[in-house]
Amino acid sequence: MFEMKSFAQQYQRELLDNVIPFWLQHSKDTEHGGFFTCLDRYGNVFDTDKFIWLQGRQVWMFSMLYNNVEKKQEWLDMALHGADFLEKYGRDEEGSFYFSLDQTGKPLIQPYNIFSDCFAAMAFGALYKAVPNPRYAEIAKQTFANIVRRQNNPKGKYSKAYPGTRELKNFALPMILCNLSLELEHILGSDTVNEFIPGVLHEVMDVFYHEETGLILENVFLDGSFSDSFEGRLLNPGHAIEAMWFIMDLAERLNDPALAQKANDIALRTLEYGWDKEHGGIFYFLDIKGAPTQQLEWDQKLWWVHLETLVCLAKGYQKTGDERNAEWFKIVHEYTWNHFKDKEYNEWFGYLDRRGDVLLNLKGGKWKGCFHVPRGLYQVWKTLEKPVFASKEERLSI
Amino acid sequence: MFEMKSFAQQYQRELLDNVIPFWLQHSKDTEHGGFFTCLDRYGNVFDTDKFIWLQGRQVWMFSMLYNNVEKKQEWLDMALHGADFLEKYGRDEEGSFYFSLDQTGKPLIQPYNIFSDCFAAMAFGALYKAVPNPRYAEIAKQTFANIVRRQNNPKGKYSKAYPGTRELKNFALPMILCNLSLELEHILGSDTVNEFIPGVLHEVMDVFYHEETGLILENVFLDGSFSDSFEGRLLNPGHAIEAMWFIMDLAERLNDPALAQKANDIALRTLEYGWDKEHGGIFYFLDIKGAPTQQLEWDQKLWWVHLETLVCLAKGYQKTGDERNAEWFKIVHEYTWNHFKDKEYNEWFGYLDRRGDVLLNLKGGKWKGCFHVPRGLYQVWKTLEKPVFASKEERLSI
Numbered sequence: 001m002f003e004m005k006s007f008a009q010q011y012q013r014e015l016l017d018n019v020i021p022f023w024l025q026h027s028k029d030t031e032h033g034g035f036f037t038c039l040d041r042y043g044n045v046f047d048t049d050k051f052i053w054l055q056g057r058q059v060w061m062f063s064m065l066y067n068n069v070e071k072k073q074e075w076l077d078m079a080l081h082g083a084d085f086l087e088k089y090g091r092d093e094e095g096s097f098y099f100s101l102d103q104t105g106k107p108l109i110q111p112y113n114i115f116s117d118c119f120a121a122m123a124f125g126a127l128y129k130a131v132p133n134p135r136y137a138e139i140a141k142q143t144f145a146n147i148v149r150r151q152n153n154p155k156g157k158y159s160k161a162y163p164g165t166r167e168l169k170n171f172a173l174p175m176i177l178c179n180l181s182l183e184l185e186h187i188l189g190s191d192t193v194n195e196f197i198p199g200v201l202h203e204v205m206d207v208f209y210h211e212e213t214g215l216i217l218e219n220v221f222l223d224g225s226f227s228d229s230f231e232g233r234l235l236n237p238g239h240a241i242e243a244m245w246f247i248m249d250l251a252e253r254l255n256d257p258a259l260a261q262k263a264n265d266i267a268l269r270t271l272e273y274g275w276d277k278e279h280g281g282i283f284y285f286l287d288i289k290g291a292p293t294q295q296l297e298w299d300q301k302l303w304w305v306h307l308e309t310l311v312c313l314a315k316g317y318q319k320t321g322d323e324r325n326a327e328w329f330k331i332v333h334e335y336t337w338n339h340f341k342d343k344e345y346n347e348w349f350g351y352l353d354r355r356g357d358v359l360l361n362l363k364g365g366k367w368k369g370c371f372h373v374p375r376g377l378y379q380v381w382k383t384l385e386k387p388v389f390a391s392k393e394e395r396l397s398i
Numbered sequence: 399m400f401e402m403k404s405f406a407q408q409y410q411r412e413l414l415d416n417v418i419p420f421w422l423q424h425s426k427d428t429e430h431g432g433f434f435t436c437l438d439r440y441g442n443v444f445d446t447d448k449f450i451w452l453q454g455r456q457v458w459m460f461s462m463l464y465n466n467v468e469k470k471q472e473w474l475d476m477a478l479h480g481a482d483f484l485e486k487y488g489r490d491e492e493g494s495f496y497f498s499l500d501q502t503g504k505p506l507i508q509p510y511n512i513f514s515d516c517f518a519a520m521a522f523g524a525l526y527k528a529v530p531n532p533r534y535a536e537i538a539k540q541t542f543a544n545i546v547r548r549q550n551n552p553k554g555k556y557s558k559a560y561p562g563t564r565e566l567k568n569f570a571l572p573m574i575l576c577n578l579s580l581e582l583e584h585i586l587g588s589d590t591v592n593e594f595i596p597g598v599l600h601e602v603m604d605v606f607y608h609e610e611t612g613l614i615l616e617n618v619f620l621d622g623s624f625s626d627s628f629e630g631r632l633l634n635p636g637h638a639i640e641a642m643w644f645i646m647d648l649a650e651r652l653n654d655p656a657l658a659q660k661a662n663d664i665a666l667r668t669l670e671y672g673w674d675k676e677h678g679g680i681f682y683f684l685d686i687k688g689a690p691t692q693q694l695e696w697d698q699k700l701w702w703v704h705l706e707t708l709v710c711l712a713k714g715y716q717k718t719g720d721e722r723n724a725e726w727f728k729i730v731h732e733y734t735w736n737h738f739k740d741k742e743y744n745e746w747f748g749y750l751d752r753r754g755d756v757l758l759n760l761k762g763g764k765w766k767g768c769f770h771v772p773r774g775l776y777q778v779w780k781t782l783e784k785p786v787f788a789s790k791e792e793r794l795s796i
Contacts, residue, residue, distance in 0.1 A: 038689075046689040047628060098560070107560040160556055162496070162505040230445060230764070291436075291444040292758040296749060297694035299757065351694060353752065359697065360690040366628070 004317055004326055007333065008384035014341075015377035020065070022346035022363065023058065023370040024074060032104045034085030037369040041345055041361045048103035052090055054369030056097075056119030059083050061370050063126035065378070076130055083127050086120060087139065095146050112158035117147045118176050125184045137187050144184055147177070168219045168231055174203035175243040178250055197250060204243055205262070213288060214269050216240035230294045235286040237274025238305030241267045245312040245379075248319055257319070257389075264316035268324055271309060271332075279355050280335050282306060300359060301352040303368065306336040307376030314383040321388050348373050402715055402724055405731065406782035412739075413775035418463070420744035420761065421456065421768040422472060430502045432483030435767040439743055439759045446501035450488055452767030454495075454517030457481050459768050461524035463776070474528055481525050484518060485537065493544050510556035515545045516574050523582045535585050542582055545575075566617045566629055572601035573641040576648055599648060602641055603660070611686060612667050614638035628692045633684040635672025636703025639665045643710040643777075646717055655717070655787075662714035666722055669707060669730075674699075677753050678733050680707060698757060699750040701766065704734040705774030712781040719786050738771075746771050 026043035027035040029050075037054040038047035062079035066072060089105030090097045096111035097120045111117070124140035150156065151173055161167075177200045185193045207224040210217050218239065219231040226232055244267035251260035274282045281301035285293045309332050317325035339356045340348045347363040362368065424441035425433040427448075435452040436445035460477035464470060487503030488495045494509035495518045509515070522538040548554065549571055559566075575598045583591045605622040608615050616637065617629040624630055642665035649658035672680045679699035683691045707730050715723035737754045738746045745761040760766065 040690070046687075049627065099558070102563055106563045108563050110558050110560055112558045157555070158558055160497070160508045160510045162508055165500055165504045165506050229447065289444075292438070292760040292763060294764055296698060296757065299751075300694060353697075359694065362690040365690060366692055 004314065004329060004388075005384050008381050011377045011381035011384070015374055015381065016069075018346050019348070019374050019377060020075075020370075023061075023374075024078065025346075027058070027364070027370065028078065028081060029103065032085075033081065033088070034101075034105070035082055035370070037364040038366070039347075039362065039364040041342065041363060043346070043363065046362070047365075049108065049366075050085070050101045050103065050105070051366055051369070052086070052097045052099060052101070052116040053119050053367070054364075054371070055082055055086055055090070056116070056121075056123040057369055057371035059086065059123035060119065060126045061374055063123070063130050064375075067126065067129045068382075069378075079123075079127050079130065083123060083136070086123065087135075090116075090120060095142055096150075097143070110158065112155055114147060114150055114154035114173065115176065117143050117150075118173075118180055121147065122180060122183050125187055129186060140184055140187050144180070144188065147180075151177075166227060166229065167222045168227055169222055171204070171208045171216065171218050171236075171239065171243070174200045174208070175239065175246060178204060178243065178246040182249055182253060197254070201247070201250060201259075204247060205259075209266070210288065213273075214266065215273060215288065216243065216266065216270065217288065228289075230287075233287045233289050233291060234293065234295075235274070235288050236284070237270050237282050237286065238284070238302065238308055240270045241274075241282075241305075241312045242308035244270075245308065245315045248312070248315045251319070260316070260319040264312075264320050264322060264325070267309075267312045267316060268322075268328065271313075271328060276301075276354065281339070281352070281354075281356060282309060282332075299354040301339065301354065301356060303340050303348055303350040304372035304376075306332060306340060307372045310336060311376050311379040311383070314380045317388065318383050318386050319389050402712065402727060402786075403782050406779050409775045409779035409782070413772055413779065414467075416744050417746070417772050417775060418473075418768075421459075421772075422476065423744075425456065425762070425768065426476065426479060427483075427501065430483075431479065431486070432499075432503070433480055433767070435762040436764070437745075437760065437762040439740065439761060441744070441761065444760070445763075447506065447764075448483070448499045448501065448503070449764055449767070450484070450495045450497055450499070450514040451511075451517050451765070452762075452769070453480055453484055453488070454514070454519075454521040455767055455769035457484065457521035458517065458524045459772055461521070461528050462773075465524065465527045466780075467776075477521075477525050477528065481521060481534070484521065485533075488514075488518060493540055494548075495541070508556065510553055512545060512548055512552035512571065513574065515541050515548075516571075516578055519545065520578060520581050523585055526585060538582055538585050542578070542586065545578075549575075564625065564627065565620045566625060567620055569602070569606045569614065569616050569634075569637065569641070572598045572606070573637065573644060576602060576641065576644040580647055580651060595648060595652070599645070599657075602645060603657075607664070608686065611671075612664065613671060613686065614641065614664065614668065615686065626687075628685075631685045631687050631689060632691065633672070633686050634682070635668050635680050635684065636682070636700065636706055638668045639672075639680075639703075639710045640706035642668075643706065643713045646710070646713045649717070658714070658717040662710075662718050662720060662723070665707075665710045665714060666720075666726065669711075669726060674752065679737070679750070679752075679754060680704060680730075697752040699737065699752070699754060701738050701746055701748040702770035702774075704730060704738060705770045708734060709774050709777040709781070712778045715786065716781050716784050717787050 026039050034050045035058050036045045040046050059079050059082040062075045066075040097116035098107045098111050099109035099113045121140050121143040124136045128136040181193050181196050208216050218234040218236050221227050244263040247263040248260045282305050284300050284302050285295040285298040287293050313325045313329040349358050350368040351359040353359045424437050432448045433456050434443045438444050457477050457480040460473045464473040495514035496505045496509050497507035497511045519538050519541040522534045526534040579591050579594050606614050616632040616634050619625050642661040645661040646658045680703050682698050683693040683696040685691050711723045711727040747756050748766040749757040751757045
């Protein structure tokens, strides 16, 4: 049998000796605060804009490491450095986080995108665990309330859709709320989270779930039905698989092994469907009817898709003991480490073409920051260290 | 010497025997009006949305063929069929054209994008030449006025940029206005066009022109200076080259051979810069400082880029007799016909990966319609038929 556990140390070492040092060394803007994320292969800054998703995610990452791995002062300092910038410059007068700022903190792109709020709330939630300053809890709490308030119209006045013709809702928000509600439980309280969970769980596992194929759609009509349009036909395998490990975390929280099993089955089906049989790796976008996608980047192989898949396979294995997880883990692990890891310099590549060659040799940019690589390495490391909840033998003997 | 002229018939035949029949046969929505543009390799409809850019462009194309090639009733019928749909459903209450409609004509995406207006104005302008119905002239005229009114704030309330931090302007609008003003001269009158030309010419040839490299930028600050940001560093070689043949048309209108020569020099420099030395073809996007682009599709080879380049090389040759044009024409011609033309079915592929393999095997979609392939074929055909204005020998003997 393939020994999943034997990989734990490899993930741990890569996280602590390679990836985190890259961000510690290169991303801190000591002049204006916050983090540079547009870093080339060697760690040089090639653009100075500050993207709120990535500012928030990096604060979360260093807070989380401080909370869960080791009380290292330099990790906490990084988290505080980013949080300070976010607190000072991140929000408009309504408390919504901008999408981006310039290097000095002046707003560039308006809060048209609700995920800035999501990642900022995560950031202040995790930081509050490290430093129990009530201001951090307050920002997390208010931002969460803001997300809930905006959730049915997340783009607000920035939406270009004409009202009424084709009202769609998008998978990303309920998916992230699954994760965010657990991330903020220490602030929101268990009662609030208990009330909140059934709704988002229903959205992810029933509403966006496409019965006919057993896959998860990116966009559906408000009533949950299928829209035969570019948006409605869209599949994002990485997104669906990432969501399934959020659901497995919820299953643990709810003590519901059947839910974990169901999530694992969807993830495996999605992976099977999204795997590129010709060149290896997982496609970025697909059309559920096999039509051409709008996204020209559909066939590219992205770092986060592969890291989230490794996390999901590890968690699914730990929770179900399903041997398919171990088999797939080996395949995805090999593809990921062979293609995304930069063998010469720290951190990993983010964007490969279909054949697995590097498409952009950056280590960070507008969307790639200190998040999916280190979070993925951390999650796999910690998951593989746990005992397998139910090995196949155990399940058979029950 | 390479015989440019010998290619004229090849372009003519491809236009009339292959490409136009494809659209005549497959794109007409006889039920709800307008055109289907999402057509797969074989001409089957894979999506029914109606994109205003492409509706307008197709009306323009069939009107133009009727005006300039032959008074074929089926061409005029196609133009009228599309114009009728546009007139009925295309505009909001302010007279701005939507970005897209559903199959039946209900608005889907708001007029956030001013190019819908540009292509609709072109459409009604060309149709008015074919059928002198004053309503068509009126729509073209009003829409042009609307574009001029909106030109300094083309996205209006749909802009996500925070006002004041980084005010940029984009190359596409002045570039298209160079072409549109000539397209509408019969409606606007020569005086209006004469007044209009110097401004747009200055924008294209001075403001967006980057002295240091001799290339054309996609975005500059309002005062014309360089912005060291993702947007400011962006190059779109196909865009710049297309604009240079618009400028050559203006040079003809203005009887200004020096302007044509200048445009040709910029086009050749851009082509040299944008050509993929490894795999052939012209890159879609580049960063002027060599930094990674935001656009994941940067290395792809797009049909319109190559067709516009062939037009520009042919026009530049016809206007200057520069032998570099003939050399480049041969190279780009071979790449284009070998990779974009579908050898088995009508019409051409639109999207290739860096290596020149087909990335999406559609013949039309959200952005590709009955426009760049047929217009390019038409323009090359007609240009190569003209006598060369100044052959090298003639120029030397002057």
